[in-house]
Amino acid sequence: MNPARWLQRHLQTALGTLGTLSRQPVATGLTVLVIGMALALPAALHVLVQNARLAAGSFEDVRDFSAYLAQGTALVQAEALARELEARDEVGAVTLISAEDALEELRADPGIATLILALERNPLPHTLVIRPAEGLDNAAIQALADSLGPPVEMVRLDMDWLGRLAALFDVLRRAVLLAMLLLVSAVVIIIGNTIRLEIQNRRQDIEVMKLLGATDGFVRRPFLYLGLWYGLLGGLVALIVLLTGLAALGGPLDRLAALYGSGLRLTGLDGRTALGLLLCSLAAGTGGALLAVSRHLAAIQPRV
Amino acid sequence: MIRLERVSKRFPGGGEGLREVSLRAEAGELVFLTGHSGAGKSTLLKLIGLLERPTRGQVLVDGRNVGRLPDRQIPAYRRQVGMVFQDHKLLADRSVHDNVALPLVIAGVGAREIGRRVRAALDQVGLLARERHLPVTLSAGEQQRVGIARAIVNRPKVLIADEPTGNLDPELSLEIMLLFRRLNAVGVTMLIATHDLALIGSLGARQVALSGGRVITDSRGAP
Numbered sequence: 001m002n003p004a005r006w007l008q009r010h011l012q013t014a015l016g017t018l019g020t021l022s023r024q025p026v027a028t029g030l031t032v033l034v035i036g037m038a039l040a041l042p043a044a045l046h047v048l049v050q051n052a053r054l055a056a057g058s059f060e061d062v063r064d065f066s067a068y069l070a071q072g073t074a075l076v077q078a079e080a081l082a083r084e085l086e087a088r089d090e091v092g093a094v095t096l097i098s099a100e101d102a103l104e105e106l107r108a109d110p111g112i113a114t115l116i117l118a119l120e121r122n123p124l125p126h127t128l129v130i131r132p133a134e135g136l137d138n139a140a141i142q143a144l145a146d147s148l149g150p151p152v153e154m155v156r157l158d159m160d161w162l163g164r165l166a167a168l169f170d171v172l173r174r175a176v177l178l179a180m181l182l183l184v185s186a187v188v189i190i191i192g193n194t195i196r197l198e199i200q201n202r203r204q205d206i207e208v209m210k211l212l213g214a215t216d217g218f219v220r221r222p223f224l225y226l227g228l229w230y231g232l233l234g235g236l237v238a239l240i241v242l243l244t245g246l247a248a249l250g251g252p253l254d255r256l257a258a259l260y261g262s263g264l265r266l267t268g269l270d271g272r273t274a275l276g277l278l279l280c281s282l283a284a285g286t287g288g289a290l291l292a293v294s295r296h297l298a299a300i301q302p303r304v
Numbered sequence: 305m306i307r308l309e310r311v312s313k314r315f316p317g318g319g320e321g322l323r324e325v326s327l328r329a330e331a332g333e334l335v336f337l338t339g340h341s342g343a344g345k346s347t348l349l350k351l352i353g354l355l356e357r358p359t360r361g362q363v364l365v366d367g368r369n370v371g372r373l374p375d376r377q378i379p380a381y382r383r384q385v386g387m388v389f390q391d392h393k394l395l396a397d398r399s400v401h402d403n404v405a406l407p408l409v410i411a412g413v414g415a416r417e418i419g420r421r422v423r424a425a426l427d428q429v430g431l432l433a434r435e436r437h438l439p440v441t442l443s444a445g446e447q448q449r450v451g452i453a454r455a456i457v458n459r460p461k462v463l464i465a466d467e468p469t470g471n472l473d474p475e476l477s478l479e480i481m482l483l484f485r486r487l488n489a490v491g492v493t494m495l496i497a498t499h500d501l502a503l504i505g506s507l508g509a510r511q512v513a514l515s516g517g518r519v520i521t522d523s524r525g526a527p
Contacts, residue, residue, distance in 0.1 A: 005412060005414070009412065204393075204395075205395050207393075208393045208394075208395060208406075209406070209410065210379070210382075211353075211355075211382065211387060211393065212382065212383070212387075212406055212407045212410055212454075213378075213379045213380065213381070213382035213383030213384075213385075213407065213410055213411070214379060214410045215379040215380075215410075216379075218379075218410055302355060
């Protein structure tokens with residue numbers, strides 16, 4: 001068979017099965033809805049985790065750390081050190097808080113102000129607030145902190161918190177992956193079962209076709225396309241559910257973000273996730289159909 | 305065209321379908337297989353349609369030993385054999401045209417050619433006007449004629465029919481048998497199983513009588 005003819009046959013089958021589906025709109029609609037909902041859930045979780053990570057990323061100051069200089073370090077020396085550090089690749093920005101500025105800030109607090117009046121001299125050191133370069137991982141930040149020698153006397157780095165956050169995201173990601181696996185398996189089973197029923201319904205037709213010399217491939221093809229359509233339509237439903245959900249959440253979340261004065265925004269569905277979702281549902285549909293077909297079609301042999 | 309050499313068929317349950325049957329049908333010949341039900345007529349046709357394989361002996365169709373054909377070559381073989389069934393086995397949800405077109409669709413024939421050949425086949429059985437109807441809207445005799453059109457649309461060299469008039473009254477039965485004879489005149493080798501001796505008596509075709517899985521009489525003489 002030449003390629004054009006082959007393509008034509010596949011196109012015919014694809015359109016033909018779509019016609020079959022459209023002739024039973026209620027049954028098709030229900031199946032597609034179930035598949036769509038089952039797929040929307042893991043996709044929503046994925047978007048959620050993605051957003052949470054972006055949100056965590058937007059608290060950039062959690063990665064900042066403070067380096068306290070030794071008492072008696074001259075301000076010029078501190079400024080020089082700040083410039084020197086800023087020139088390093090792994091450093092994003094350095095802010096110098098001089099001992100005087102720090103004391104001034106404390107004086108603004110009426111509770112502490114009286115205490116400060118009692119002090120003979122400024123007990124505070126100059127402080128460098130160091131923001132690591134973007135993309136630096138926790139180990140590299142730790143290494144950067146360790147590399148600071150005199151006049152830096154002490155470094156306060158909240159590594160534990162960073163570690164916990166990363167671990168939390170690992171757990172979340174794994175959980176989402178598991179949920180995805182479970183729900184995609186569910187979709188494979190739903191579609192497999194739907195195809196199995198369809199095969200049973202068409203049993204007589206299949207027998208007749210085999211009597212007329214249809215190959216297994218010919219008999220199998222419409223069922224595979226059926227699975228493919230279920231997957232594709234289910235994936236589209238999942239996308240619609242997801243977009244609707246995100247749109248509904250968008251407004252309240254903006255208000256919440258405004259109240260916290262953060263620039264936090266729902267990123268919504270990026271193209272890659274949407275494409276992944278569709279491909280995933282397509283694969284689940286075709287896979288389910290393949291499973292059903294390989295199990296049930298061979299058993300049907302014509303009897304006269 | 306069709307040659308059976310000492311063919312025996314034993315079924316798994318222990319039932320014996322055929323015992324040492326030898327039969328030869330030349331190209332373009334029309335052969336009626338007669339006998340009571342259980343005589344082995346259907347079994348013999350099933351061996352030719354490759355719905356069953358012989359336990360012993362050889363079944364040769366057009367020079368090929370079909371009993372030894374590998375499974376994956378069965379579909380291609382069946383496309384060269386026209387089959388007509390007692391219950392016609394039409395697809396209820398497809399029009400007459402689509403039913404007749406099915407063998408051509410399976411064989412991968414182009415759309416324009418399908419239309420032409422389906423109309424030619426329907427014309428031969430006199431049902432061209434019913435092309436767009438669903439099978440259920442036709443009478444039993446018309447349905448069987450659709451079944452025959454489907455069997456000849458792919459221009460097979462061999463046509464087998466198992467009790468094609470089993471569900472029809474005498475008048476329609478005769479009509480169907482005359483149709484077979486007309487089609488046979490264009491050179492198709494035909495094997496038709498029937499228990500209706502009165503019907504085929506007037507047709508003057510060769511008759512092979514089976515009983516208990518053996519050939520007991522052959523109007524043409526020994527094979």
